[in-house]
Amino acid sequence: MASLDPQEKPLRPWALLSPALTAILLLLVIPVCFIAVYSFWLRTATGADIAGFHLDNWAEVLGDAFYRDILGFTIWIAFATTVICALVGYIPAYFIAMTQFRHKAYLLLLLMLPFWISYIIRTMSWINILGTSGVVNVGLQWLGLTDEPIQMLYNQWTVIIGLVHFLLPFMILNVYVSLYAIDRNLIDAARSLGSTPWQAFTEVTLPLSLPGLAAGSLLCFVLAAGTYITPLVLGGPTDAMFANLVFDAIITQLNWPLGSALSLVLLALLGVLVAVYNRFAGMGQIAKSFG
Amino acid sequence: MTEATTHAVTLQKVVKRYGDFTAVHQTDLGIEDGSFLTLLGPSGCGKTTTLRMIAGLTSITEGDILIKGTRVNDLPIHKRNLGIVFQNYALFPHKTVQENVAFGLKYRKVSADEARRRVGEALELVQLPQTADRFPSQLSGGQQQRIALARAIVIQPDVLLLDEPLSALDANLREDMRVELKRIQHSLGITTVFVTHDQSEALAMSDRIVVMSAGHVEQVGSPEEVYNRPSSEFVARFLGASNILEARIVSADRTGAKVETQGLGTFQAAIDQDETRRFAEGQKVKLSIRAEKLALTATGKGAAEVASGDAPDIARFDGRVTTVDYQGQVARYFLEAGGHQLQAINTIDEHPLSEGEAVSVGVRARDVVVLPQ
Numbered sequence: 142m143a144s145l146d147p148q149e150k151p152l153r154p155w156a157l158l159s160p161a162l163t164a165i166l167l168l169l170v171i172p173v174c175f176i177a178v179y180s181f182w183l184r185t186a187t188g189a190d191i192a193g194f195h196l197d198n199w200a201e202v203l204g205d206a207f208y209r210d211i212l213g214f215t216i217w218i219a220f221a222t223t224v225i226c227a228l229v230g231y232i233p234a235y236f237i238a239m240t241q242f243r244h245k246a247y248l249l250l251l252l253m254l255p256f257w258i259s260y261i262i263r264t265m266s267w268i269n270i271l272g273t274s275g276v277v278n279v280g281l282q283w284l285g286l287t288d289e290p291i292q293m294l295y296n297q298w299t300v301i302i303g304l305v306h307f308l309l310p311f312m313i314l315n316v317y318v319s320l321y322a323i324d325r326n327l328i329d330a331a332r333s334l335g336s337t338p339w340q341a342f343t344e345v346t347l348p349l350s351l352p353g354l355a356a357g358s359l360l361c362f363v364l365a366a367g368t369y370i371t372p373l374v375l376g377g378p379t380d381a382m383f384a385n386l387v388f389d390a391i392i393t394q395l396n397w398p399l400g401s402a403l404s405l406v407l408l409a410l411l412g413v414l415v416a417v418y419n420r421f422a423g424m425g426q427i428a429k430s431f432g
Numbered sequence: 433m434t435e436a437t438t439h440a441v442t443l444q445k446v447v448k449r450y451g452d453f454t455a456v457h458q459t460d461l462g463i464e465d466g467s468f469l470t471l472l473g474p475s476g477c478g479k480t481t482t483l484r485m486i487a488g489l490t491s492i493t494e495g496d497i498l499i500k501g502t503r504v505n506d507l508p509i510h511k512r513n514l515g516i517v518f519q520n521y522a523l524f525p526h527k528t529v530q531e532n533v534a535f536g537l538k539y540r541k542v543s544a545d546e547a548r549r550r551v552g553e554a555l556e557l558v559q560l561p562q563t564a565d566r567f568p569s570q571l572s573g574g575q576q577q578r579i580a581l582a583r584a585i586v587i588q589p590d591v592l593l594l595d596e597p598l599s600a601l602d603a604n605l606r607e608d609m610r611v612e613l614k615r616i617q618h619s620l621g622i623t624t625v626f627v628t629h630d631q632s633e634a635l636a637m638s639d640r641i642v643v644m645s646a647g648h649v650e651q652v653g654s655p656e657e658v659y660n661r662p663s664s665e666f667v668a669r670f671l672g673a674s675n676i677l678e679a680r681i682v683s684a685d686r687t688g689a690k691v692e693t694q695g696l697g698t699f700q701a702a703i704d705q706d707e708t709r710r711f712a713e714g715q716k717v718k719l720s721i722r723a724e725k726l727a728l729t730a731t732g733k734g735a736a737e738v739a740s741g742d743a744p745d746i747a748r749f750d751g752r753v754t755t756v757d758y759q760g761q762v763a764r765y766f767l768e769a770g771g772h773q774l775q776a777i778n779t780i781d782e783h784p785l786s787e788g789e790a791v792s793v794g795v796r797a798r799d800v801v802v803l804p805q
Contacts, residue, residue, distance in 0.1 A: 326522035329489055332509045333516040334587060335539030344535075348526050 180401035190398060198402040215383040219365035222304040226361045227354060230312035238320035252310050264303050264374045271299060295377035303371040308364055312357035319353025355422045363411050383407050440465045440591055440623035441486060446495035448481050455481045457647045468617055470626045472634040473644035479627045480595060487593050488512050500590055515584030519596040521576040523568035529579050530564040536587035554582040557616060574605045592624040598633060610636055631671045635659060643667050665803055668720035675774045677719040684711045689802055691719060695770025699747045700797035711802060718803040725799035726776035728765060731790040745797040753789045769793060
C-alpha cells in the first residue's frame with residue numbers, strides 16, 4: 142500500500158478511476174458538448190444547417206411563451222405524478238418492509254415484474270382499460286350506469302395515471318430501502334416511552350424514511366419530466382410535454398439546432414433539481430436502492 | 433394477593449409458546465419493589481422473552497403479569513409506564529440528546545419548563561450534562577448507553593427493564609458502567625429487571641438472580657446463594673468453575689451428609705436446611721465443588737504435617753497437577769486425582785505449583801454441595 146515514490150500517490154486514484162472517467166467522458170460529457178455546440182447553429186429553409194455562433198434558437202426557446210407554458214405543464218405533470226407515487230407507494234413499501242412474511246424476496250420480485258414488459262406496451266394497455274371499448278366503459282354500460290361510453294382517455298389525467306403506473310416501483314423500492322433499515326428497537330423504544338402506534342410512526346418511522354422518500358421522489362420527478370412516450374400514447378393534442386417538443390423538433394422537423402437548445406433547457410432544469418437534492422440529501426440514498 | 437402489594441412485578445404461571453416451541457415454561461416470579469433482579473442464562477434460555485413479556489413487546493400465551501398489583505396482560509406497551517434500555521441503545525438518530533431524553537415527557541402532560549428541568553437532572557445523573565444539543569451519532573457507545581438510560585428513567589417508570597445493556601460495550605467500559613448503573617439504580621430506588629448472559633455482571637449488580645435454562649427457571653436467589661449453593665448441575669456449571677462428581681449418599685441427616693465418591697473416598701457434605709431437599713441413604717447424587725474451594729498443597733512439604741493442621745470437617749485426597757494456567761494473582765490448575773479431571777483456582781503464594789507436581793487437595797464440608805441426580 143505505502144508507496145516509496147511520493148509522486149505516485151496523488152496519481153493513483155485517478156488511474157484507478159480512469160475507466161469510469163473515460164466512460165463518462167465518451168458517453169456523457171462529449172455528447173452534451175456536441176448538443177451544446179449544435180444549439181448555436183442555424184437551420185435554414187433548404188435543410189442545411191449553418192455552423193456558427195447564432196443565438197436565434199436560444200432567443201426563441203427562452204423568449205417564446207409557448208415553450209414556457211409547456212415547461213410549466215411538464216413540471217406540473219411531473220410534480221403531480223411524484224406526489225401520487227409518494228402517497229400510493231409508501232403503503233406497499235411499508236408493508237413489504239414490516240411484514241413477517243417468510244418470502245419477502247418474492248414480494249420485491251413482484252415489484253420488478255412490470256419491467257419485464259415493454260414500457261410502451263404497458264402504457265398502451267391503458268387504452269384497453271380506459272378506452273371507449275375498454276374494460277371500464279364496458280363494465281359501466283353492462284351495469285347500466287351509462288348508455289354511451291365515457292371519454293376518459295387522452296387528457297392530462299391519463300398521462301399522470303400512465304406515469305404513476307410506470308414510476309411507482311421506483312418509489313416503492315426507494316422507500317422500502319429506508320424503511321427496512323430502521324431499527325425496530327427504535328419503534329419499541331418510542332412505544333415504551335408512551336407513544337401510540339400512530340405517534341411512533343409520525344415521530345420515528347416517517348422522519349427516518351424521509352431520505353428514501355426524497356430519493357424516490359427525485360427519481361420519479363426526473364423520469365416523469367423527461368418522458369415523451371406517455372403523453373404521446375395517453376395524452377390529448379394539448380398535453381404535449383417538454384420532451385415531446387424535443388422529439389418533434391429533431392424527428393419531425395429535423396431541426397437539430399432547435400431540438401438541441403430545447404433539450405439543454407430540460408437538462409438544466411433537472412440538473413438544478415438534482416443539485417438541490419444532492420445538497421440536502423446526498424446521492425448515496427439513491428444508490429442504496431440499487432445496491 | 434397480599435404478596436403482590438410488595439411486588440412491583442409479579443409473573444403468575446406465565447407461559448410463552450411459539451407454535452409447538454415453548455420459549456418460556458410456566459413461570460412464577462415476584463420482583464420486590466425497589467430491588468434489582470437479574471435474569472441470567474445462556475442465549476435462548478427465555479430471559480429476553482420474559483423481559484419482553486413484562487415490557488409488553490411480546491404477548492403472553494398463558495398466565496398473568498401484574499405491575500404494581502394491576503394485571504397488564506392486555507395493556508398496550510405505551511400505557512405501562514416502563515423504562516426500557518436496549519442492547520443497541522436505540523436512541524432516535526434524528527433527534528438531539530435533549531429531544532431523545534424529553535421524548536417520553538411529551539406524552540406525560542409535563543410543562544416545557546418542567547421537562548427541561550427533568551431532562552437536565554437526568555443528564556446530570558448519568559454525568560453527561562454537556563451533551564444536550566448533540567446528536568447520538570456524535571457520542572461514543574458508552575455515552576449513548578448513558579443517554580438511553582437517562583431517557584428511560586426521566587419518565588419515572590414503575591419498572592426499569594434492561595436488555596443486555598452492557599454487552600455492546602468494550603470490557604473496561606462495561607465494568608465502569610456496571611458500577612454506574614448500580615449506583616443510579618440504588619439512588620433512585622427503582623425496581624429493575626436486568627437481562628444478561630454474563631455471570632459476573634449478574635453477581636456484581638443483583639439483589640436477586642434468576643438463573644434460566646431452556647425456558648425453565650433453574651434457581652432464584654441472592655448472588656451468594658446462587659453462587660455458593662447452586663440447586664442444580666446447570667447452575668453449578670454456568671456460574672464460575674465447578675467440579676461435578678458422581679457420588680452416593682452413605683448417610684444423611686439434617687446437618688449434613690456423608691457421601692462416597694469413586695476414587696476420591698468419602699466426604700462430609702453440607703445440606704441445605706431446606707427440608708425439601710432430603711437425601712436418602714444409597715441415593716445417587718452429584719457433588720459440586722467450586723474450583724476455588726479446592727485448596728492445593730505441595731505434598732513435598734510433608735503431607736502429614738499439612739493434614740495435622742486440618743480442621744475436622746476437611747476432607748483430603750491426593751492428586752497431581754497436569755496443567756498450570758498462570759493468571760497473576762491466581763493460578764488455575766488442572767489436576768488428576770482418583771481418575772477424575774479436576775480444576776482448582778488458588779491464590780499464588782510466591783510461586784505457583786509446577787506441572788507434574790504431587791499435591792494434597794483439601795476441601796471443607798460446607799463447600800461440598802449435594803445436587804440431585
